[in-house]
Amino acid sequence: MTDLMRRWAIDAIGRNNLALSQAPIPEPKPGELLVRVAAVSLNYRDKLVLESGMGLPLVFPFSPGSDMAGTVAAAGAGATRFKPGERVITNFNAGWLEGKPAGTGRNPPYRSLGGTFPGVLAEYVAFPEDWFVAAPKSLDDAEASTLPITGLTVWTSLIEYGGLQAGQTVLVQGTGGVALFGLQIAKAHGAKVIVTSGSDEKLARAKALGADILINRSKEDWVEAVYRVTADRGVDHILEIVGGANLGQAIRAVAIHGRISVIGVLDGFEVSGPVGPLLMKGLTIQGIQVGHRRGLEDFTRAVEAIGLKPVIDKRYTFEQVPEAFDHLDRGPFGKIVVEVG
Amino acid sequence: MTDLMRRWAIDAIGRNNLALSQAPIPEPKPGELLVRVAAVSLNYRDKLVLESGMGLPLVFPFSPGSDMAGTVAAAGAGATRFKPGERVITNFNAGWLEGKPAGTGRNPPYRSLGGTFPGVLAEYVAFPEDWFVAAPKSLDDAEASTLPITGLTVWTSLIEYGGLQAGQTVLVQGTGGVALFGLQIAKAHGAKVIVTSGSDEKLARAKALGADILINRSKEDWVEAVYRVTADRGVDHILEIVGGANLGQAIRAVAIHGRISVIGVLDGFEVSGPVGPLLMKGLTIQGIQVGHRRGLEDFTRAVEAIGLKPVIDKRYTFEQVPEAFDHLDRGPFGKIVVEVG
Amino acid sequence: MTDLMRRWAIDAIGRNNLALSQAPIPEPKPGELLVRVAAVSLNYRDKLVLESGMGLPLVFPFSPGSDMAGTVAAAGAGATRFKPGERVITNFNAGWLEGKPAGTGRNPPYRSLGGTFPGVLAEYVAFPEDWFVAAPKSLDDAEASTLPITGLTVWTSLIEYGGLQAGQTVLVQGTGGVALFGLQIAKAHGAKVIVTSGSDEKLARAKALGADILINRSKEDWVEAVYRVTADRGVDHILEIVGGANLGQAIRAVAIHGRISVIGVLDGFEVSGPVGPLLMKGLTIQGIQVGHRRGLEDFTRAVEAIGLKPVIDKRYTFEQVPEAFDHLDRGPFGKIVVEVG
Amino acid sequence: MTDLMRRWAIDAIGRNNLALSQAPIPEPKPGELLVRVAAVSLNYRDKLVLESGMGLPLVFPFSPGSDMAGTVAAAGAGATRFKPGERVITNFNAGWLEGKPAGTGRNPPYRSLGGTFPGVLAEYVAFPEDWFVAAPKSLDDAEASTLPITGLTVWTSLIEYGGLQAGQTVLVQGTGGVALFGLQIAKAHGAKVIVTSGSDEKLARAKALGADILINRSKEDWVEAVYRVTADRGVDHILEIVGGANLGQAIRAVAIHGRISVIGVLDGFEVSGPVGPLLMKGLTIQGIQVGHRRGLEDFTRAVEAIGLKPVIDKRYTFEQVPEAFDHLDRGPFGKIVVEVG
Structure with a gap:
């Protein structure tokens, strides 16, 4: 030394x-x-x-x-x-x-x-x-x-607070660090994982890591795609890393009594969304500080x-x-x- | 008959x-x-x-x-x-x-x-x-x-999902049915209750029902008043019945790991708020469908x-x-x- | 027909x-x-x-x-x-x-x-x-x-009430229906599974199904073996299907804040165990009715x-x-x- | 100094x-x-x-x-x-x-x-x-x-882990420190409190502190008395401070999905009880270490x-x-x- x-x-x-x-x-x-x-x-x-x-x-x-x-x-x-x-x-x-x-x-x-x-x-x-x-x-x-x-944020969202169970669905946005940890941790608990991305090539790599359902969000409305692949049920857990009005999309895509974990460091910005589905689905939105x-x-x-x-x-x-x-x-x-x- | x-x-x-x-x-x-x-x-x-x-x-x-x-x-x-x-x-x-x-x-x-x-x-x-x-x-x-x-919505918010404990603080907005049930149910569980209203006369009536802290929101910023009366701690539970940008005020007023129960039938409208305190306080926002x-x-x-x-x-x-x-x-x-x- | x-x-x-x-x-x-x-x-x-x-x-x-x-x-x-x-x-x-x-x-x-x-x-x-x-x-x-x-009893024990997380340990007794569902459901949630049995041949078959740790309870004290393989930590979840004084063994084998799910139809019989570790570990014992x-x-x-x-x-x-x-x-x-x- | x-x-x-x-x-x-x-x-x-x-x-x-x-x-x-x-x-x-x-x-x-x-x-x-x-x-x-x-043990049992709600019933045994804190904390959360004691004079003093239902356990079987005063429903929470075979009485007296918090320092002794009602009621028994x-x-x-x-x-x-x-x-x-x- x-x-x-x-x-x-x-x-x-x-x-x-x-x-x-x-x-x-x-x-x-x-x-x-x-x-x-x-x-x-x-x-x-x-x-x-x-x-x-x-x-x-x-x-x-x-x-x-x-x-x-x-x-x-x-x-x-x-x-x-x-x-x-x-x-x-x-x-x-x-x-x-x-x-x-x-x-x-x-x-x-x-x-x-x-x-x-x-x-x-x-x-x-x-x-x-x-x-x-x-x-x-x-x-x-x-x-x-x-x-x-990155890893702990996902663990806190899905496991520590989210109580993820096998058979539930988890949606991750993109293929950055949070999304891929989300994919891996969710699969390890027996969940089905939906990945959204604007790149077919990245989606293919996510599939190789175990993703169950791939949505190219530049080719279709991802919320409609979620309804389609879940038979209208929606997803149980969403890791929301975009913020802003995207929270509204997450509110629409989530299942009855679903959870949205808001992740990120977009300090100073706003999130917004429609109050109707928030109420009628009994959703939980939680801010995650790692x-x-x-x-x-x-x-x-x-x-x-x-x-x-x-x-x-x-x-x-x-x-x-x-x-x-x-x-x-x-x-x-x-x-x-x-x-x- | x-x-x-x-x-x-x-x-x-x-x-x-x-x-x-x-x-x-x-x-x-x-x-x-x-x-x-x-x-x-x-x-x-x-x-x-x-x-x-x-x-x-x-x-x-x-x-x-x-x-x-x-x-x-x-x-x-x-x-x-x-x-x-x-x-x-x-x-x-x-x-x-x-x-x-x-x-x-x-x-x-x-x-x-x-x-x-x-x-x-x-x-x-x-x-x-x-x-x-x-x-x-x-x-x-x-x-x-x-x-x-009205009664069950408050019960669901504070007790069924909220797990209210004696010594926690609850904030209700106004003196309508939700607010007064919130006051009564919270007091029955040993909580401290803050009531906000634009009317001193209604606040006085709320006090007679057991309200601990009264804030006339037409005379002062209610979020600042909450910080003042809680020594900066914020409130543990807020029954949010206004919607829109008022959710942002609730996000500011709430304590670390606090809960905001969103109540109402304002279908079609938006809620919005700042993402910074949402994340940093680890808040939970839940929509309540009675x-x-x-x-x-x-x-x-x-x-x-x-x-x-x-x-x-x-x-x-x-x-x-x-x-x-x-x-x-x-x-x-x-x-x-x-x-x- | x-x-x-x-x-x-x-x-x-x-x-x-x-x-x-x-x-x-x-x-x-x-x-x-x-x-x-x-x-x-x-x-x-x-x-x-x-x-x-x-x-x-x-x-x-x-x-x-x-x-x-x-x-x-x-x-x-x-x-x-x-x-x-x-x-x-x-x-x-x-x-x-x-x-x-x-x-x-x-x-x-x-x-x-x-x-x-x-x-x-x-x-x-x-x-x-x-x-x-x-x-x-x-x-x-x-x-x-x-x-x-059989399947639902295990699901209720480990997942619905038990909130099993990856990395926790689960102990199952024997290789009957409850034990093997316990093994499979626990592995699907990323847990480590300990199987006790009096038969090396059955233990070998459990290993083939994914069991992590095998204890032949006719060859050694299974509680001591649990301490050995967990570095004294004990196990987080035990599916207790034996009843009687065996509950006392489970109480000894479990980790701090561990859970024992009591399963079976041994109506009319007693369970018993030492109060010391029950208190000092803050254990939870829950009866499971399917x-x-x-x-x-x-x-x-x-x-x-x-x-x-x-x-x-x-x-x-x-x-x-x-x-x-x-x-x-x-x-x-x-x-x-x-x-x- | x-x-x-x-x-x-x-x-x-x-x-x-x-x-x-x-x-x-x-x-x-x-x-x-x-x-x-x-x-x-x-x-x-x-x-x-x-x-x-x-x-x-x-x-x-x-x-x-x-x-x-x-x-x-x-x-x-x-x-x-x-x-x-x-x-x-x-x-x-x-x-x-x-x-x-x-x-x-x-x-x-x-x-x-x-x-x-x-x-x-x-x-x-x-x-x-x-x-x-x-x-x-x-x-x-x-x-x-x-x-x-004494106080914290009761708080941990009924509130921190027990999630006591108004309208639930709590049973305390005797009129020592644990029992009276149980009475006071339960009443502060809107619960109904049953006190058992062998002394009518002590029961009268408990009543003055707010006890709802008094059972003189030297005059009648307290489990039968619990059934009688709860219309067979049983009690939601029992603070068990006696240990031994008394746990079996608590198991009989408790309601569907009830909780028994085992309290005390009776290290070295046993608790025991019948497995039938433990299973069929889906009871939770938890050891409380203050x-x-x-x-x-x-x-x-x-x-x-x-x-x-x-x-x-x-x-x-x-x-x-x-x-x-x-x-x-x-x-x-x-x-x-x-x-x-």
Whole structure:
């Protein structure tokens, strides 16, 4: 271990400001773990933070990135949850262990890595030990790094709150990270999965991953298609990642007593929809803020039990971070990961 | 019992068409009960059906009215749930016994009295025995007639789905039937109740009924007032009866992991709100379509146990139905009831 | 269709009294369906009814059998849920549609086919249309006949009430019908399954069906083995089919906040267990009385979605019913079915 | 603050060894709070620990007592949840914040004050800040000290897990602390409460506190009495504090789909009951290990909202601890509290 490490950081808001620089390796304070970062999974949210700051109290120089897998390098005084050499991943909502997060109606919780707190696009990070969870043994570091935000958001939506059962239907929109985790987690619980996309080629790849029903939303009205393929029944669970008036489409497509999990970081925008079917179907719409640590532990255990392999579109080296963000702009099939080590 | 009865009916959509006329007393078919109507509680929905038809398949001459209490006059072949002489109330969602109602995502359930099925503003009605529930012994007929729609909607929202606990906060908007049942049911479960209204006089009357916190929404921003009186925590449950952009206010006012129950018959209109707090608070928004028969039985048992007395603003005679609808236009404090007998 | 049919019946309690005889084909009354029985799945309970009557109000001549699949032959007046030619299965708890069954604490519900009501070991049966559910298209009649009691009991335990999630552990005892449905339903939801048995050969067959962990309970203490294979964690769900003091073993083997579903028809016997771990683990023990019709519909949908094939040890002809019961005495691997048609 | 404080402690297991002695006032370590104890509520468990050790790893000299209210005297480094001068109560399950407690199936959680950890019958205690909750403003210290074990156990049983609704029935056994909290919490949620006791005088006092139905169990079979007063329906929730074969009585007395919450510290003993009604009623039996910190916070908020005043049979001075334990032996009406200050 040397005294200096490399990290990506900005000195001011703006993606053009992103640069690779050197900084001291952090010292783990009491209760903290120093972790050697092995892989960082990029999220759309990281882009928004770089480009707009998202209203967050960024401290410059600011390293972006919220999702990582790595290996404990050292433990601060009193930190006993993990030992040096153990592989860990972060939980996005720092310190949310279970149940309700901290915060108030006026000031909702947003204690997030790569925002309120420093990000993880660095060779080392030091955080309180409570922010880490054991990485699943069945995944390599790049794969494991995709669980904390994208994977856990889907798990929280469909399983922790959604109580998904075999035989129910799940609809995912597109073929990005949320959609493909939705496909994999739903199939692992025996559900039927409908994928909507504007690309026949991506739909074909989703089918190879187990999708039951494919809808090309550029060729037909997807709500009508849902009615057609479900004999008018509608779908039980929708992962809504688009927002805006698209929520109205989801409200139309859902079954009696169906659930719509609203996912995303489209802060500042509106959702809207028709009140008639909302009432008459007794729908539930729930906003999903990723998830808590116990949920991530449950999800990690499930990943091992079912042999789930996250879909990574491309792995980039630490030096290729700008290219990785460019790929994110183009809309990957699954996840984009930066391998740090 | 004579062969003819009086009833209020329309021959075509339009409130001006409402007239008192004579019709044969219906014969109870196999499995049906003939019920002597004692009281009919009016709902805003009855007005909409008269004025617009609400897109429902009305059969003319059509009698409006969905909520009633009465006494079994005769039982059709095989009808054994109730005996002549027993007091009953109707369940609004005809045939929805428990769990999920019938219907599909494309064609949601709307098997309602006073719409899909004939209404109850008549001296007698005959319906399948499954559509009735025993009236609570602790209420007179006028009071009992207010339970099936207004009372049950609140019960479904706060108790059946909401799991209300003592110490939680509930916010009701205005002082109509939904709001006052919300106040009474919430207080009976040990909750703190916030009432918003534009009238200090109505707020004072709500306070006399047990309201803990009063907000005059014409004098201050009610969301800011909620933050003030809850030390920024927000409210746990909101009964949302306004719709439209008001949902956005509810989203702002609610606590972490709070619930908004969307109530009403504003079919055709939109609801909208900000996605940021929806996500960051992990909110649940649920559309409430009144409730099922088991819920009405549970609610009836609760009404007896807690001695709940529905708030009736004014009782009208059967001849005064037009005046009763006029009162509904002006916004009553609680419920308007027509006494038929 | 002739006027007479064959059926197995007893004239008095006692298995030796079971004889094949002729009886008139029943007429479907209003609201009933006449169904041509194609297959009957035998349950341990059928044996107990024959041998002891189980305290039920049997009407002689009494036909045993509670589980069947068949084809609608005719519909009584007003029966519209199914048309002649459609394939159906029965729901064991006659008339329990959803939520809570009828009955009281003093007189619990036991409106069962092949007990309170006539059984199904006949060429035709006529029952109210509400007692039937559509048979899954993916199963033949013999397979479909195993769902109503054995399959649904497991579904109710693990899914309807148990909310099973991928990554959790399920323990099943033995390799009979309940155990193998438990194995299959649990695997379809991504769970890890532990099977205990006294036979290495049966354990090997369970492994071939997907069991993750095998414990030969005649070779080691199964509770200690559970601790060993779960790193002391214990199991999340146990299907308890033995009763008596075995419940105490289940209480010891279960994880923190685990669930024990008590299944069986060991009426008149006791269960017992240590109160210490019951308290300290915050366990839930729930008695499972098969399930309701909506659950059977959900389960049927799941069977089709996941391609579940019930394990049938042996199929017998209608004439071989005594041999089929003898096989039941010996403890089959999965289910025993009588093919009637 | 002086350097020495008084405390009650034993040097070896045995109630006769309990003596008042002096000890250094503890220093709050990093993350700890030093609290000036104002009141200690005694529990039956404290007696068992003194008399038998209950198999716990007691460190001598050992101070008994698990429930207290007091005032923060000083905060260790980094402890920020409470400030000196704020009134706090302890949570019995040290460090259980929400959801599932730590521990395994083999080694269940039992990180309890006054057992695994030192007790609170002292003028000062120092514990991690996470073990404390704000005391309700509406209660004095003696009243507040009764919430952490007795009150929270009931809250967890009936509300957190039980989802109690108005109109349901709750049965409590006797008139000790658990029973009277059960009565008060159930009434605050609109339930009907049945109290069983062997003393007409105590039943009369329970009636004055709001009990709806009184059963003198020495004069009649209490299960038959329950059937009589509920028209055979049975009760929805039973707080089972006796254990042993009494569980069987509770299984008989409960309604369809009822709940039995098993409470107590009768470690080492058995519970038993008949499997027939367990199955046929679809009962849930749950072991209750007091509760988590978030539950205690919810309960505290409820206590303030509903104005709940714990029933204290008698308050003793710090010097009178032996007399207080003697009173506990005799079975108090409600709680026994030692005022320390």
